[in-house]
Amino acid sequence: MLLGFTTVAWGLVPLVLKQVEMPTLAFASYRLWAGVVLYGVIFAAIRRRPAKGTVRVTAVGGVLFAGDIVLTFTAFRLTSVANATIIGALAPVFITLGAVRWFGESLGRRDAIVIGSSFVGVALVAVGSQGSSTWSPVGDAAAALSVVTWAAYWLFSKRARSVLDAVDYMAGVMLVSAVVVTALSVLTGTSLRPPDASDLAWIVLVALVPGLMGHLAVAWSHRFVEAWLGSLLLQSVPVIGSIAAWALLDERISPLTALGGAVVLGATGFIVLRATGRAPADPEPETLPPAR
Numbered sequence: 242m243l244l245g246f247t248t249v250a251w252g253l254v255p256l257v258l259k260q261v262e263m264p265t266l267a268f269a270s271y272r273l274w275a276g277v278v279l280y281g282v283i284f285a286a287i288r289r290r291p292a293k294g295t296v297r298v299t300a301v302g303g304v305l306f307a308g309d310i311v312l313t314f315t316a317f318r319l320t321s322v323a324n325a326t327i328i329g330a331l332a333p334v335f336i337t338l339g340a341v342r343w344f345g346e347s348l349g350r351r352d353a354i355v356i357g358s359s360f361v362g363v364a365l366v367a368v369g370s371q372g373s374s375t376w377s378p379v380g381d382a383a384a385a386l387s388v389v390t391w392a393a394y395w396l397f398s399k400r401a402r403s404v405l406d407a408v409d410y411m412a413g414v415m416l417v418s419a420v421v422v423t424a425l426s427v428l429t430g431t432s433l434r435p436p437d438a439s440d441l442a443w444i445v446l447v448a449l450v451p452g453l454m455g456h457l458a459v460a461w462s463h464r465f466v467e468a469w470l471g472s473l474l475l476q477s478v479p480v481i482g483s484i485a486a487w488a489l490l491d492e493r494i495s496p497l498t499a500l501g502g503a504v505v506l507g508a509t510g511f512i513v514l515r516a517t518g519r520a521p522a523d524p525e526p527e528t529l530p531p532a533r
Contacts, residue, residue, distance in 0.1 A: 252481025273419035275448035292488030303417020320380025323488035326479035335392035369497025
């Protein structure tokens with residue numbers, strides 16, 4: 242149920258990014274620092290401090306999360322919602338491959354063929370979007386790169402959750418990523434002037450709902466839900482995002498883009514479900530070495 246809520250919340254984030262006026266890096270910085278504040282409130286409410294060594298354990302996850310936030314937000318703002326979310330739907334393929342590798346399993350020929358078809362699907366999405374006013378090759382490239390950062394973040398989080406609880410882990414990730422994105426903003430000369438009332442409202446909304454509630458739910462699930470299953474449950478994000486963009490933003494989806502999306506979702510779903518037959522029945526954290 243928690244991952245179902247996250248799917249809906251994350252599926253609607255692209256629509257929010259389309260309404261934001263401030264620079265992407267600035268929005269990401271404020272959104273992350275808002276997250277830091279929210280976790281500070283949580284620790285104050287439960288009357289305890291983050292676990293010792295939290296920043297050390299979450300440092301890599303925080304850097305990966307920062308990269309994913311910047312790339313994903315850039316994709317959402319530059320290209321169509323359908324393109325950004327469908328391309329991002331490749332992440333479960335890499336998550337499953339990483340999880341299967343950690344579980345000591347091999348990749349079959351059929352799996353390799355299906356994985357190849359998923360990339361063909363992405364190509365169809367890109368070709369089908371050419372000429373559309375909402376399409377951007379730079380945005381598509383950012384979405385493609387975010388697949389790598391998100392898969393790496395997901396797998397690292399699965400490992401790190403063996404030594405930290407969900408609140409401590411996400412608090413550390415949020416702090417590290419906030420520092421990284423803010424530093425990147427300064428280095429690139431991005432204005433960090435305070436947001437206006439409209440952008441501030443969007444910052445709070447994104448930090449609270451898909452941010453705090455969504456990412457905390459996913460972080461919690463890493464200890465109890467297998468990597469392949471968690472990634473599969475989030476496969477509806479492109480569907481929700483694309484339908485919402487069509488209904489609210491009048492973003493049209495060409496037949497070729499729709500076909501490519503179906504190929505991507507079908508291929509990734511097949512790969513993930515095939516992994517269920519190869520992975521151990523109880524792939525708990527001990528199969529993944531604790532983060533150092």
